[in-house]
Amino acid sequence: MLRRLVTIGAAAFLIAGAAMAETPAYEWPLPTWMPPPPVPADNPMSAAKVDLGRHLFHDARLSRDGTVACVSCHVQARAFSDGRTVAVGIHGTTGAKNAPGLANVGYLPVLTWANPHMRSLEFQALIPIFGENPDEMGSTGQEATILATLAADPYYAAAFPRAFPDHPAPDLFTITRALAAFQRSLISVTSPYDAFKRQGDKTALSEAARRGEQLFFDHRFECYHCHSGVHFTDTLQTARMPEAEVGFHNTGLYRDYPAAVPGLIELTGRPQDAGRFRTPSLRNVAVTAPYMHDGSIPDLRAVIAHYAAGGRAPDHPQKDGMIQGFVATEAEIADLIAFLESLTDQNFLTDPRLSDPWPESHPARARRMMPPAGG
Ligand code: HEC
Ligand code: HEC
Known part of the structure; x- marks a missing residue:
């Protein structure tokens, strides 16, 4: 059996090798x-x-x-x-x-x-x-x-x-x-925070963003528990990880999540999965407003207010224990936002x-609908 698998593996490798030779x-x-x-x-x-x-x-x-x-x-x-x-x-x-x-x-x-x-x-x-x-x-x-x-x-x-x-x-x-x-x-992978954190460029972050980083990884705010690791999410797999990590959480957005989008429970049927959604990555989060699975939070300040209140519906029975609410000063909120903005990768x-490879009048894009510009 093992031998058979090895043979199949080698054949697959040869096929892949042949394909590689033909295309860069x-x-x-x-x-x-x-x-x-x-x-x-x-x-x-x-x-x-x-x-x-x-x-x-x-x-x-x-x-x-x-x-x-x-x-x-x-x-x-x-x-x-x-x-x-x-x-x-x-x-x-x-x-x-x-x-x-x-x-x-x-x-x-x-x-x-x-x-x-x-x-x-x-x-x-x-x-x-x-x-x-x-x-x-x-x-x-x-x-x-x-x-x-x-x-x-x-x-x-x-x-x-x-x-x-x-x-x-x-x-x-x-x-x-x-x-x-x-x-x-x-x-x-080339945000100012990456330059600061991974490439050792100490000038890449403002003082405010550096203070915001401390808050993000602080026990009062608890953000890093779910928005963890290199992509700021506990849902991750790389070519070198033997097992994937997957995180679904209820952040207390609604007392009753609408039937159209009830969360993980829709597919598992388990009551404990009500209102649970996959943790989004926070890379480039400053340019992806509005926020949450239904776009119901307009900006980062309002997201932080949501967490500070322990959720918009703080008494949801399935709300994650990490979301307890906290008191933050205006200056701290501004610092946390500066940190989140340092995750924007202009490159x-x-x-x-x-980018879009098609010429403007090409049928691939001539009648193509696009969202309103700006933001
Ligand atoms: C218990 C895990 C958990 C903790 C703690 C947590 N988050 Fe989240 N975060 C989530 C989940 C899950 C969502 C998506 C929820 C939804 O759409 O209903 C989310 C959504 C977000 C979003 C919206 C992203 C998008 O693309 O829509 C932002 C921004 C965010 N969190 C920032 C933070 C900050 C800042 C903190 C700390 C104050 C924090 N989170 C703490 C799990 C968590
Ligand atoms: C009409 C708007 C719309 C169009 C067109 C669209 N998407 Fe999406 N895409 C969405 C929405 C909404 C979601 C979230 C769906 C959900 O969670 O059920 C999504 C989710 C995704 C995801 C999952 C991302 C993640 O974080 O898990 C991928 C990948 C994706 N789309 C790729 C594509 C590709 C490829 C196409 C073209 C073939 C496409 N989308 C066309 C709206 C769109």
Whole structure:
């Protein structure tokens, strides 16, 4: 049995090796202190695949009527969130949840706000394209038309064979794999706080942000208990971790969480999971307002007020024990905000490798809906 596995493993390695020889290898834009995210064995990274995924991510022709692309709700300048309270999909359909940012999404072992079973970027990509609750891109039943449109595009005619030499057609297998590879390349590790903390640049943080750092890691505030580790979330997996960490918590947002978005309980059925949501990363948090799974908190000051009060609904029976409330001065609140702002990675928000690759009048973006600018 073991021998058989070793043989299969070696064969897989050879196949991967052959594919690598044909397309340039992908180089992670990572410093030594940050290991790469895990990559599934059946979807190795390559520069060609990431570039293909970048084009698909920005291509509204993946939607039923050519008006909605992934970027319609995941905008680079907002760390791939959209500034709306809840997402707005095809024909203006609103969902019940806030679109999260996608910085370092490859390091998340579970995806979306409260679904413990959503464990693959490849699979997740199908939800916005085909999901009907909410209707985001509305493409169910349109598969053949959409694939034919992509196949006729000169960029894709060359890019799919380049990215998938053994499986060159645009289909759901290749589209979801390319989208996942691009999303694994959404890496944000060059904030001022990273420079200060990891590269030893003592000038990278203001005095206020340094005081805010102390407060963030202080027992009075308890933020670091859940927003822990390199990505400020207790939900993490890297290529070097044998086991993923996953954290879902109730922060006391509601006494009765609305039936449309009840938290982890929706899928587990366990009463103790009422109002529990996955801890979001705080990297780039200053540009991803509004906050929480339903976008119900408008800014960072109001988020801190929520925690200071021990939650908006402090008596929820499932509220996490770490959220007890605290007293903070105005100066301390300003310092904590300065610290959170030091997690904004301007390189990531403007990195041309992650930007829209399509010319303005191209059919991929000509009719594409985008969230209101500003913020
Ligand atoms: C209409 C807006 C909208 C569109 C279009 C959209 N998304 Fe999202 N996205 C959301 C919302 C809302 C969530 C949170 C869903 C939830 O928690 O159930 C989300 C969650 C995600 C997540 C999980 C992130 C995390 O932190 O767990 C990924 C990955 C993602 N989207 C990728 C994509 C890709 C790829 C596309 C294009 C194929 C896309 N999205 C299109 C609104 C959108
Ligand atoms: C018990 C774990 C826990 C503690 C302690 C905690 N958080 Fe959170 N945090 C969460 C969870 C879970 C969410 C998402 C809740 C939701 O959407 O319903 C969240 C959401 C947030 C958000 C919104 C992020 C977004 O993208 O929407 C910010 C900002 C935030 N927390 C900052 C803080 C700060 C600052 C502290 C300390 C004062 C803190 N948190 C303490 C678990 C925690």
